[in-house]
Amino acid sequence: MEKKSVIQRLKEKGLKITGQRLAIIDVLVEHGHLHPGASFIYREARKKQKSLSLSTTYATINEFIRYGIIKALEFDERENRCEGNLDEHINLVCDRCGKITDYPVSAYVDRTDVAKTTGFVITGNRCEYYGYCRDCSNGREGASPAAAPRKHRSREHFREFLSSRR
Amino acid sequence: MEKKSVIQRLKEKGLKITGQRLAIIDVLVEHGHLHPGASFIYREARKKQKSLSLSTTYATINEFIRYGIIKALEFDERENRCEGNLDEHINLVCDRCGKITDYPVSAYVDRTDVAKTTGFVITGNRCEYYGYCRDCSNGREGASPAAAPRKHRSREHFREFLSSRR
DNA sequence: AGGTCAATCAAGAATGATTCCGGATAAAGG
DNA sequence: CCTTTATCCGGAATCATTCTTGATTGACCT
Numbered sequence: 382m383e384k385k386s387v388i389q390r391l392k393e394k395g396l397k398i399t400g401q402r403l404a405i406i407d408v409l410v411e412h413g414h415l416h417p418g419a420s421f422i423y424r425e426a427r428k429k430q431k432s433l434s435l436s437t438t439y440a441t442i443n444e445f446i447r448y449g450i451i452k453a454l455e456f457d458e459r460e461n462r463c464e465g466n467l468d469e470h471i472n473l474v475c476d477r478c479g480k481i482t483d484y485p486v487s488a489y490v491d492r493t494d495v496a497k498t499t500g501f502v503i504t505g506n507r508c509e510y511y512g513y514c515r516d517c518s519n520g521r522e523g524a525s526p527a528a529a530p531r532k533h534r535s536r537e538h539f540r541e542f543l544s545s546r547r
Numbered sequence: 548m549e550k551k552s553v554i555q556r557l558k559e560k561g562l563k564i565t566g567q568r569l570a571i572i573d574v575l576v577e578h579g580h581l582h583p584g585a586s587f588i589y590r591e592a593r594k595k596q597k598s599l600s601l602s603t604t605y606a607t608i609n610e611f612i613r614y615g616i617i618k619a620l621e622f623d624e625r626e627n628r629c630e631g632n633l634d635e636h637i638n639l640v641c642d643r644c645g646k647i648t649d650y651p652v653s654a655y656v657d658r659t660d661v662a663k664t665t666g667f668v669i670t671g672n673r674c675e676y677y678g679y680c681r682d683c684s685n686g687r688e689g690a691s692p693a694a695a696p697r698k699h700r701s702r703e704h705f706r707e708f709l710s711s712r713r
Numbered sequence: 714a715g716g717t718c719a720a721t722c723a724a725g726a727a728t729g730a731t732t733c734c735g736g737a738t739a740a741a742g743g
Numbered sequence: 744c745c746t747t748t749a750t751c752c753g754g755a756a757t758c759a760t761t762c763t764t765g766a767t768t769g770a771c772c773t
Binding site for chain 1: 679685
């Protein structure tokens with residue numbers, strides 16, 4: 382993710398280069414590998430751009446998604462996250478600390494085959510593996526579990542489910 | 548998905564066989580291939596069991612998930628769905644009508660490899676392809692788009708994103 | 714430098730699937 | 744039939760996200 386090319390694309394689309402957008406771009410460039418969520422981006426971008434509201438943060442993220450600059454990683458049980466890596470890969474999602482790691486993988490399904498056999502026309506995909514990252518599976522309480530807040534107050538059963546399924 | 552075996556498992560776990568649970572099992576057995584969501588299950592199960600509340604429907608679905616009878620397919624932008632097929636496969640999700648189709652695929656990632664190279668211990672996965680099912684891509688207004696209600700009022704931009712990404 | 718209009722802000726209300734609560738009901742075993 | 748206690752119900756609560764409204768700002772072009 383190159384700051385210059387992002388700015389370039391915004392200009393091409395006729396969007397204005399504002400301080401707020403620049404601050405958010407900076408966060409995406411610097412912390413993109415963390416797959417930051419809206420709250421993280423908001424908190425971090427504010428350090429450089431004091432006048433930034435949460436609604437603008439959401440709006441900007443959505444702009445960037447709309448223009449294909451980033452992708453959204455949606456979750457039901459936790460905050461959504463941003464994906465800056467548009468290359469083909471899968472995501473390793475830690476169920477304990479919420480860390481998301483990219484793992485490169487070549488295409489696993491042939492879109493033409495699917496279209497021929499089922500009539501289904503593929504336009505996008507999402508592939509994730511859940512489990513525990515190195516730190517969390519080692520018992521080392523690496524990143525704080527608070528990094529993966531849940532949308533609903535209690536979802537312990539779901540945690541159980543996550544850790545028992547395969 | 549066998550009705551008898553589900554009941555068997557509930558008994559083994561010491562759970563009571565109630566009319567509500569039986570009605571929900573029936574829906575899962577009859578309409579499991581549709582990957583029904585909570586609202587569908589609720590609506591359908593009520594035809595047989597008048598005294599069934601939505602909260603009980605959710606609670607029961609969560610019981611079944613906890614005991615590995617079904618899996619959850621979570622979405623942020625639409626209602627979650629239930630997956631009764633526990634065999635390895637991917638899901639083809641139609642962005643227009645919301646239909647979800649199973650597509651069998653052999654393992655695409657070697658868990659041992661991932662653990663060796665990244666230290667990440669995989670416990671579960673999720674793989675989905677988005678696009679348009681045969682009916683919807685043919686312009687035949689097959690299943691009504693209303694079958695895929697969104698959680699938030701307007702997500703047109705997200706639709707755009709879904710249909711433009713690859 | 715000035716004008717235009719997109720972008721932003723604040724502050725809040727709305728959204729909607731899902732979860733939680735306290736009191737009522739009924740399944741299962743004796 | 745009776746007791747126990749899991750289950751159920753109705754309704755309130757939850758929370759990330761979206762959407763208001765109206766006023767202000769500031770990016771960009773001429």
